[in-house]
Amino acid sequence: MRANASPLTVYIDFKSPYAFLAIEPTRLLGRELGIEIDWRPFVLDIPSYLGSAKLDSSGRVATAERTPNQWSGVKYAYYDCRRYANLRGMTIRGTVKIWDTQLASIGMLWAKRASYEALQQYIDAVYVPFWKRELDLEDYSVIASVLSACDIDCAGFPAFVSEEGSQENLALQESAFDAGIFGVPTYVVGEQVFFGREHLPRIRWHLLGEEGDPPEISYPVLPDSMVSPASSRRLQVAIAPDDAVSLLTIDRVMNLAARSDVEVSWHRLAPRRDPVADEKLDLSRAARHKRYWHQNRERNYQRYCESVLNGRNASQAVADKLAQHSISLESLPAEDGVAAATYLREPLFRLGEEIFVGRAHLPLIEARLQSV
Numbered sequence: 416m417r418a419n420a421s422p423l424t425v426y427i428d429f430k431s432p433y434a435f436l437a438i439e440p441t442r443l444l445g446r447e448l449g450i451e452i453d454w455r456p457f458v459l460d461i462p463s464y465l466g467s468a469k470l471d472s473s474g475r476v477a478t479a480e481r482t483p484n485q486w487s488g489v490k491y492a493y494y495d496c497r498r499y500a501n502l503r504g505m506t507i508r509g510t511v512k513i514w515d516t517q518l519a520s521i522g523m524l525w526a527k528r529a530s531y532e533a534l535q536q537y538i539d540a541v542y543v544p545f546w547k548r549e550l551d552l553e554d555y556s557v558i559a560s561v562l563s564a565c566d567i568d569c570a571g572f573p574a575f576v577s578e579e580g581s582q583e584n585l586a587l588q589e590s591a592f593d594a595g596i597f598g599v600p601t602y603v604v605g606e607q608v609f610f611g612r613e614h615l616p617r618i619r620w621h622l623l624g625e626e627g628d629p630p631e632i633s634y635p636v637l638p639d640s641m642v643s644p645a646s647s648r649r650l651q652v653a654i655a656p657d658d659a660v661s662l663l664t665i666d667r668v669m670n671l672a673a674r675s676d677v678e679v680s681w682h683r684l685a686p687r688r689d690p691v692a693d694e695k696l697d698l699s700r701a702a703r704h705k706r707y708w709h710q711n712r713e714r715n716y717q718r719y720c721e722s723v724l725n726g727r728n729a730s731q732a733v734a735d736k737l738a739q740h741s742i743s744l745e746s747l748p749a750e751d752g753v754a755a756a757t758y759l760r761e762p763l764f765r766l767g768e769e770i771f772v773g774r775a776h777l778p779l780i781e782a783r784l785q786s787v
Contacts, residue, residue, distance in 0.1 A: 422450060422622055424603040426457035426596055427538075429552055430514045432496035432507045435542050437600040437612035439503070440635040442535070444615060448622055451531050454538070456520030456584065457591055457599050460700055461513050491772065498769075499779075502640040507546045519552040521580040522562060522572075524587075529567045536565040592700075597707035610711050613775035617718065631663060631719065632775045636782050645783040647767035653682040653747050654762045656737075657730040659720035664762045664774045665736050671777060675784040681737075683744040684761050 425441055427434040445452045493509055500507040519541055526537035540561045544550035551557050555576065562569050572580075595608060602609040604621045616630035636642065652668055654661040672679050697703075724732055737744070747763075764771040766780055 421453035422604065423618070424453040424455060426455050426591060426599050426601040426603075428457050428459045428599045429516045429519045429541050429545055430461075430510065431459060431599045432493070432500075432546065433612070434599040435505075435507065435546060436496060436499050438538060438542065440612060440615055440637060441600070441602075443635075443637070444619055444622075448619075450622075454523070454527065454534060455587060455591070456516070456523045457596055457601065458516050458520055458584075458588055459599065460704075491770075494770075495772070499634065502642060502779075503637065504641065505546075506543075508548050511548070515553055517581075517584060518555060518558055518576070521576055521584050522558040524580055524583055525572055525575055526562060526565065526567055533565055533567050537561065537567065540565055592703070595707050595710065597704050597711070608711075608714070611775075613773070629718070631667065632715075632773075633778045634775045636778050640782070642779070642782045642786045644786040645766050645780075646769070648676060648784070649678045649680065649766075650780065650784075651680050651682060651748070651765040652762060653684040653764075654733075654744070655684045656733050656744060658761060659716070659724050659729040659732065660761060660774065661733045662723045662729075662736055663719060665733075665740065665742070667774060667777050669740055671781050671784075675781060677784050681742050681744050682747040684747060684763055 423445070425437075427437070429435075441452065493507070496507050522541070523534070523537060526534045541550065541552060541558075545552055550561075559569055559572060562572065598610050600610075600612055602614060602618050604618055607621060609618055611632075613632040613634050615635060616633055620627075620629050650668075650672075652664070654664050668679060671677070762774055764776060764780060766783060769783075771780060
């Protein structure tokens with residue numbers, strides 16, 4: 416990583432709805448700590464790991480090269496992002512194709528040269544209309560107009576795009592990927608790398624000096640979020656009995672149940688069988704992306720799970736925890752939408768008709784249960 420004055424570096428891509436959702440909670444953290452964040456563009460190569468697709472003028476899939484699992488992942492991602500966007504009145508419409516964000520990234524580097532405030536304006540001026548399908552971020556005249564609207568001097572921008580800016584962006588993309596950055600938003604604090612806004616509590620803990628116990632992952636529910644009440648007081652929780660993540664989940668759900676009027680039913684989730692990582696000799700971007708993804712999972716396991724295991728066998732530790740709370744795991748009901756989501760990540764939650772994949776959603780689940 417290149418040295419910089421900011422204690423927090425954040426990589427984003429304008430075609431990522433997850434990065435879009437991370438902007439405001441990340442800014443909130445920066446304001447709380449009184450720091451200027453080092454925002455950097457990272458251009459995702461989506462087809463290399465998630466296949467590709469393009470819609471026609473009627474919104475139907477015209478061409479596609481995706482497996483059923485990849486389609487399930489894409490559909491859940493939009494379902495999940497819209498859920499959080501709706502909390503804050505944000506619009507996220509599915510894109511009609513996989514956009515090339517190189518030009519918008521170069522524009523971001525130009526805005527960054529102007530000032531920190533100008534960069535924030537540019538980020539909003541691109542993200543908000545793009546996700547309403549109102550901005551063509553592959554059009555030079557559009558990006559130049561966005562910069563001008565942000566009161567950023569565009570003298571020299573054409574040459575920057577064709578020469579220095581293009582070279583700077585390319586070097587940044589290559590150095591970031593070589594350093595293991597594979598998705599957005601990605602946060603870098605010192606030598607620590609975090610993928611996903613669910614790690615903001617832990618990032619805050621690091622930046623404040625690591626005092627007290629390190630916090631768990633949580634998707635932020637911002638103070639101005641418009642949380643609608645749950646349609647059901649029954650929460651289904653599916654966990655894998657041989658996964659240390661289940662230990663963290665059981666405790667958090669039991670604490671939630673003690674604070675909320677909710678009926679919890681527990682279910683068994685079949686262990687996910689991850690594909691074997693490609694051999695290290697395979698240097699293709701797709702193979703490297705897969706290796707980085709597995710390395711990220713291992714980092715997160717070490718951060719969040721090893722301390723609760725304390726050297727114990729995961730299966731036995733989970734069995735002991737279930738016995739402690741007199742919990743019996745039932746078979747997971749074969750309901751629409753549940754099976755398609757199970758391969759993504761454990762644990763799985765269902766509150767009424769709403770499906771949540773991952774324990775980071777527990778703050779929103781609790782907020783729904785406590786909303787009147």
